[in-house]
Amino acid sequence: MSASSPAPLGPFQDNLPHRHRVGAVWQWIFFSATVIGIFVLSALLLNIIDGAFGYVALEARVDPDTLAVNGVPLEELPKEELIRILQERLSASAFNKLNDEKPFEERSQANVYDLVIERVVKYQVLETWSLWESLTRSAEIRARVAEEFPQAELRFVSWLTVETIRRPQSSEAVNAGVRTAILGSLWTIMITIVVAFPLGVGAAIYLEEYARDDWLNRLIRTNINNLAGVPSIIYGILGLAIFVRALERLTSGAMFGLVDPTTANGRTVLSAGLTLALLILPLIIINAQEAIRAVPQSLRKASLGIGATKWQTIWAHVLPNALPGILTGTILAVSRAIGETAPLVVVGASTAISFDPNLFSRFTTLPIQIYQWTSRPQGEWRHLAAAAILILLTLLLSLNATAIVLRNRFTKRF
Amino acid sequence: MIGKQRNGVDASGYPLRKEGLRKRPRVNEVIIQSVLFFAGFFSIFTTLGIVYELGKEALLFFRTPEVNLWNFLTGTSWQPHINQFGILPLVTSTFITSAIAMTIAIPLGLAAAVYLSEYATEKVRKTLKPILEVLAGIPTIVYGYFALMFVTPLLRSIFGRDVVEIYNMASGGLVMGVLILPLVASMSEDALNAVPRALREAAYGLGATKLEVALKVVFPAALSGIAAAIIVGISRAVGETMIVAVAVGAGPNFTFNPFRGAETMTGHIVRMSGGDLSYDSIDYNSIFAIGLVLFFITLTLNIISQRIVRRFREVYE
Numbered sequence: 006m007s008a009s010s011p012a013p014l015g016p017f018q019d020n021l022p023h024r025h026r027v028g029a030v031w032q033w034i035f036f037s038a039t040v041i042g043i044f045v046l047s048a049l050l051l052n053i054i055d056g057a058f059g060y061v062a063l064e065a066r067v068d069p070d071t072l073a074v075n076g077v078p079l080e081e082l083p084k085e086e087l088i089r090i091l092q093e094r095l096s097a098s099a100f101n102k103l104n105d106e107k108p109f110e111e112r113s114q115a116n117v118y119d120l121v122i123e124r125v126v127k128y129q130v131l132e133t134w135s136l137w138e139s140l141t142r143s144a145e146i147r148a149r150v151a152e153e154f155p156q157a158e159l160r161f162v163s164w165l166t167v168e169t170i171r172r173p174q175s176s177e178a179v180n181a182g183v184r185t186a187i188l189g190s191l192w193t194i195m196i197t198i199v200v201a202f203p204l205g206v207g208a209a210i211y212l213e214e215y216a217r218d219d220w221l222n223r224l225i226r227t228n229i230n231n232l233a234g235v236p237s238i239i240y241g242i243l244g245l246a247i248f249v250r251a252l253e254r255l256t257s258g259a260m261f262g263l264v265d266p267t268t269a270n271g272r273t274v275l276s277a278g279l280t281l282a283l284l285i286l287p288l289i290i291i292n293a294q295e296a297i298r299a300v301p302q303s304l305r306k307a308s309l310g311i312g313a314t315k316w317q318t319i320w321a322h323v324l325p326n327a328l329p330g331i332l333t334g335t336i337l338a339v340s341r342a343i344g345e346t347a348p349l350v351v352v353g354a355s356t357a358i359s360f361d362p363n364l365f366s367r368f369t370t371l372p373i374q375i376y377q378w379t380s381r382p383q384g385e386w387r388h389l390a391a392a393a394i395l396i397l398l399t400l401l402l403s404l405n406a407t408a409i410v411l412r413n414r415f416t417k418r419f
Numbered sequence: 420m421i422g423k424q425r426n427g428v429d430a431s432g433y434p435l436r437k438e439g440l441r442k443r444p445r446v447n448e449v450i451i452q453s454v455l456f457f458a459g460f461f462s463i464f465t466t467l468g469i470v471y472e473l474g475k476e477a478l479l480f481f482r483t484p485e486v487n488l489w490n491f492l493t494g495t496s497w498q499p500h501i502n503q504f505g506i507l508p509l510v511t512s513t514f515i516t517s518a519i520a521m522t523i524a525i526p527l528g529l530a531a532a533v534y535l536s537e538y539a540t541e542k543v544r545k546t547l548k549p550i551l552e553v554l555a556g557i558p559t560i561v562y563g564y565f566a567l568m569f570v571t572p573l574l575r576s577i578f579g580r581d582v583v584e585i586y587n588m589a590s591g592g593l594v595m596g597v598l599i600l601p602l603v604a605s606m607s608e609d610a611l612n613a614v615p616r617a618l619r620e621a622a623y624g625l626g627a628t629k630l631e632v633a634l635k636v637v638f639p640a641a642l643s644g645i646a647a648a649i650i651v652g653i654s655r656a657v658g659e660t661m662i663v664a665v666a667v668g669a670g671p672n673f674t675f676n677p678f679r680g681a682e683t684m685t686g687h688i689v690r691m692s693g694g695d696l697s698y699d700s701i702d703y704n705s706i707f708a709i710g711l712v713l714f715f716i717t718l719t720l721n722i723i724s725q726r727i728v729r730r731f732r733e734v735y736e
Contacts (some may be wrong), residue, residue: 038530207458236658344558
């Protein structure tokens with residue numbers, strides 16, 4: 006290249022084309038690294054969607070068609086007929102137990118129908134396929150099912166349905182849902198917010214508005230930064246030692262006479278919520294500090310100048326202006342807490358809960374449920390896990406969207 | 420109001436005090452400040468709680484006759500049911516998965532950061548960065564599902580089912596890399612962005628190409644921030660739990676083969692506490708001992724990262 010240049014221009018121009026070529030190659034490398042990140046994100050989402058739908062080979066212990074009365078299909082039978090079927094097919098004790106849980110007179114037709122499906126028809130999952138397999142190898146799957154499981158019924162199911170959200174945990178994947186897990190998550194998060202939000206914002210106000218630059222406050226600042234980097238599982242161990250064990254009387258509800266002290270167990274919703282509160286506290290503080298710092302000094306000076314006290318200034322001027330930032334930071338911290346699994350496993354989440362949780366009951370949450378279903382070897386639970394992941398991601402996405410809207414809508418520029 | 424001023428009362432109707440302009444004690448203000456101080460100080464309790472509880476139970480663990488500190492630190496077998504407590508298998512698998520994760524996260528994360536900060540147009544940057552942030556906000560259990568259901572089958576089809584076990588460190592490590600990538604990218608991008616424009620313009624003025632500006636001027640100037648990002652990434656990898664619990668965990672295993680299953684420190688804690696762990700058993704105490712080791716590793720990494728930022732930050736004003 007240098008030979009054809011009009012004039013010798015020194016060493017820089019000599020290798021200029023080469024330098025530009027190297028630049029182009031590297032630019033391409035940098036770009037593809039970013040694309041790979043996005044590609045993996047799509048692979049992850051597709052993988053989950055792939056798991057949440059697909060063919061299922063089901064075998065019923067009692068064919069629902071044989072339960073039809075006078076040509077009326079099972080799902081359209083009146084409640085009385087369904088109760089009669091239950092009475093006939095179940096043992097007297099099992100039937101009475103159901104009646105004890107909730108009297109049949111109070112149950113709806115849909116609820117009794119669910120019971121018939123769960124207790125009498127008893128679908129068994131023989132094999133499952135993912136969405137991709139179901140779409141591309143449909144004929145092959147049909148042939149195999151017809152050959153290997155002649156009794157079975159092949160159904161294309163969406164593991165994610167309204168029913169999945171509505172139904173409690175069950176021992177059969179086809180009947181199981183995430184109702185208890187969602188309620189557990191909501192209860193836990195509520196406690197987390199109630200504890201962590203005031204404490205976190207208070208700490209941020211102290212550090213930004215009151216704290217002088219002395220050793221104690223420097224220690225507090227460093228400490229908060231370090232806490233933000235502590236692995237979440239350590240918080241789980243802390244929660245196990247303090248909330249579950251040391252404060253058992255409080256967290257089990259025994260202190261309020263709600264449970265028998267001899268059987269009291271601290272592995273409750275309250276313990277879980279408090280543990281997560283400790284976990285997200287540093288995040289809330291750091292985010293709130295930034296929001297408070299962004300409020301211009303002139304505002305404070307103006308307020309102090311007309312005779313407001315320090316707290317009046319903070320309450321009436323600093324906080325209202327910092328609020329969008331504080332809320333955004335809190336929502337992000339809370340969405341972290343909603344997705345946390347490890348500390349709750351350590352605190353002692355329960356495996357199977359079929360009742361609606363309350364403050365002092367054993368608990369399970371959405372991520373815990375996903376973890377347990379993913380860990381089971383049978384394929385059908387993993388499909389259910391995929392459906393639960395979709396619910397969790399939708400929840401988190403809407404929270405994050407709220408945070409972004411808040412930020413864009415209420416952020417003032419000074 | 421000014422016209423109505425009377426003796427002993429100020430302009431707004433408040434009685435004038437003898438002290439004149441001296442600051443009046445305000446009880447409310449003092450109470451509020453103390454409450455806020457308590458909120459600020461609360462985080463110290465958390466740290467003390469962590470250190471105290473981990474230390475106390477770990478001490479009980481080391482006091483039991485079956486355990487001694489030397490074997491704990493150098494033993495290559497962790498089998499609680501036959502009283503073998505050597506932490507090395509848990510530590511090696513933790514480091515292998517973290518190393519795999521960082522070989523993914525460092526190059527890709529840094530490349531993405533350079534692209535976003537130096538090459539991408541404002542419009543592209545504004546679209547891509549939130550996507551990376553979404554990637555960082557996905558719960559780790561979802562990554563665990565992805566590792567087990569997608570990456571493991573992929574590895575097994577590439578390297579053969581005999582070579583790659585169902586639970587293996589490679590799959591967990593790779594996915595952990597993907598998890599940490601946005602963290603490294605985002606922190607490094609912030610560091611690169613903080614380098615003042617004048618430095619870039621000066622380099623362009625000397626005839627440097629875009630790549631030379633990025634790699635020889637901007638990158639070194641942001642090195643402290645980038646190093647901090649990498650160390651925070653490592654600390655995150657060491658403490659990461661759910662991915663390894665789902666995709667790697669198969670009991671403690673002293674091996675350096677990434678295609679075999681093993682159990683990391685975090686994975687072991689999760690499995691042990693998954694059942695109803697009875698208090699004061701050696702199993703219960705052992706998770707605190709492991710937790711203590713984990714806590715010190717991550718704490719050291721975090722402190723190093725903060726030191727690097729503080730000490731080597733180049734200040735341009």
